[in-house]
Amino acid sequence: PEAITVQELANRMAERGGEVVKALFKMGVMATITQTIDADTAELVVEEFGHKAKRVSADDIEIGLRDAEGDDTGNLSDRPPVITIMGHVDHGKTSLLDALRKTDVAAHEAGGITQHIGAYQIVTPSGNKLTFLDTPGHAAFTEMRARGADVTDIVILVVAADDGIMAQTVEAISHAKAAEKPIIVAINKIDKPEANPDRVKNELLQHELVPEDMGGDIICVPVSAVTGQGLDNLEESIALQAELMELQANSDRRAEGVVVEAKLEQGRGSVATVLVRRGTLKVGDIFVAGSESGRVRALLNDRGEQVKSAGPSEPVEVLGLSGTPEAGDELIVVEDDARAREVAAFRHEKRRQTELAAQGRGTLDQMLSKI
Numbered sequence: 001p002e003a004i005t006v007q008e009l010a011n012r013m014a015e016r017g018g019e020v021v022k023a024l025f026k027m028g029v030m031a032t033i034t035q036t037i038d039a040d041t042a043e044l045v046v047e048e049f050g051h052k053a054k055r056v057s058a059d060d061i062e063i064g065l066r067d068a069e070g071d072d073t074g075n076l077s078d079r080p081p082v083i084t085i086m087g088h089v090d091h092g093k094t095s096l097l098d099a100l101r102k103t104d105v106a107a108h109e110a111g112g113i114t115q116h117i118g119a120y121q122i123v124t125p126s127g128n129k130l131t132f133l134d135t136p137g138h139a140a141f142t143e144m145r146a147r148g149a150d151v152t153d154i155v156i157l158v159v160a161a162d163d164g165i166m167a168q169t170v171e172a173i174s175h176a177k178a179a180e181k182p183i184i185v186a187i188n189k190i191d192k193p194e195a196n197p198d199r200v201k202n203e204l205l206q207h208e209l210v211p212e213d214m215g216g217d218i219i220c221v222p223v224s225a226v227t228g229q230g231l232d233n234l235e236e237s238i239a240l241q242a243e244l245m246e247l248q249a250n251s252d253r254r255a256e257g258v259v260v261e262a263k264l265e266q267g268r269g270s271v272a273t274v275l276v277r278r279g280t281l282k283v284g285d286i287f288v289a290g291s292e293s294g295r296v297r298a299l300l301n302d303r304g305e306q307v308k309s310a311g312p313s314e315p316v317e318v319l320g321l322s323g324t325p326e327a328g329d330e331l332i333v334v335e336d337d338a339r340a341r342e343v344a345a346f347r348h349e350k351r352r353q354t355e356l357a358a359q360g361r362g363t364l365d366q367m368l369s370k371i
């Protein structure tokens with residue numbers, strides 16, 4: 001079966017269409033950029049370019065771009081874990097993020113927190129770097145994952161000790177399990193007189209999360225976002241979990257990252273908060289982000305300070321975009337402007353078609369509902 005157009009394949013590999021046509025020609029396959037080739041041929045081409053192909057189904061392949069520049073082979077170094085906090089409404093997700101941020105050793109040195117962006121990194125008193133994603137709604141977590149923007153390494157499940165497991169806690173558990181993310185439970189609000197951490201642990205059992213002190217492997221840390229109690233334990237537990245996971249990335253290559261949030265700001269233009277996943281993003285780099293492109297004019301860290309570069313697991317604000325990308329969009333550094341425009345135009349067109357198709361469905365539904 002015919003599987004993929006030459007252009008789409010080139011795009012997925014972030015290679016030039018012309019180069020793919022040439023490679024096909026060498027393999028004895030005559031195809032133009034708009035023609036469709038079968039999955040077997042596509043797989044060969046992918047390997048020809050040094051990428052790794054993964055067969056998703058009989059007629060679709062997934063391309064492991066990261067392998068192209070040796071992420072699996074050379075130059076790997078440890079990277080900080082990326083942590084997402086989830087839990088029921090009012091159980092203290094935002095308070096906990098704020099409280100954890102206040103423990104940042106580096107921020108204290110720099111004289112406090114000046115900026116709020118969608119992600120931040122702290123250095124714990126024992127010297128571990130941890131990257132926190134500002135709690136997306138549970139739906140956003142699933143949506144990002146569905147789009148391949150699966151940036152979370154560890155899920156912190158916040159459960160208020162005075163309230164216990166509630167509807168959205170259960171939801172969060174199932175999202176974390178579906179995503180196969182390790183869960184650390186932060187039993188929050190233990191400063192409250194009515195706090196009952198043991199009840200929380202018993203309730204966890206009902207959702208097949210067995211706490212460590214009950215013979216299982218789920219770490220539960222009692223904390224208070226208000227008094228700061230237990231935050232050091234929570235940070236150490238996260239660092240320990242991260243160590244077990246041996247999280248690594250190649251920082252010595254063109255950057256790839258994910259847009260965590262993006263907005264149009266007066267006087268600054270389009271600004272995107274990007275979490276770098278691999279490689280190092282530098283001022284002057286030419287990139288594509290979703291269907292937008294640009295050249296990095298400035299990078300700002302989570303304290304609003306200008307920085308020259310950002311490595312794996314580091315969140316940065318990126319200035320210099322042609323337009324505003326969407327949360328979950330992938331940012332890729334490319335070799336030159338021409339390539340950036342090519343990829344951006346292709347993605348633009350693809351999105352337009354998707355939107356048109358969706359509109360088409362919409363009107364059809366409307367028509368049907370009137371019958």
Ligand code: GTP
Nearest residue numbers: 088089090091092093094095188189190224225226
């Ligand atoms: P949503 O974003 O609305 O889902 O809530 P959230 O989970 O972010 O909770 P948030 O941090 O807004 O906290 C909800 C309320 O609980 C606020 O009034 C907090 O001051 C309070 N709170 C959070 N953590 C603690 C804690 O450790 N102890 C006490 N006593 N109160 C807390």
Ligand code: MG
Nearest residue numbers: 093094095135
């Ligand atoms: Mg909140």
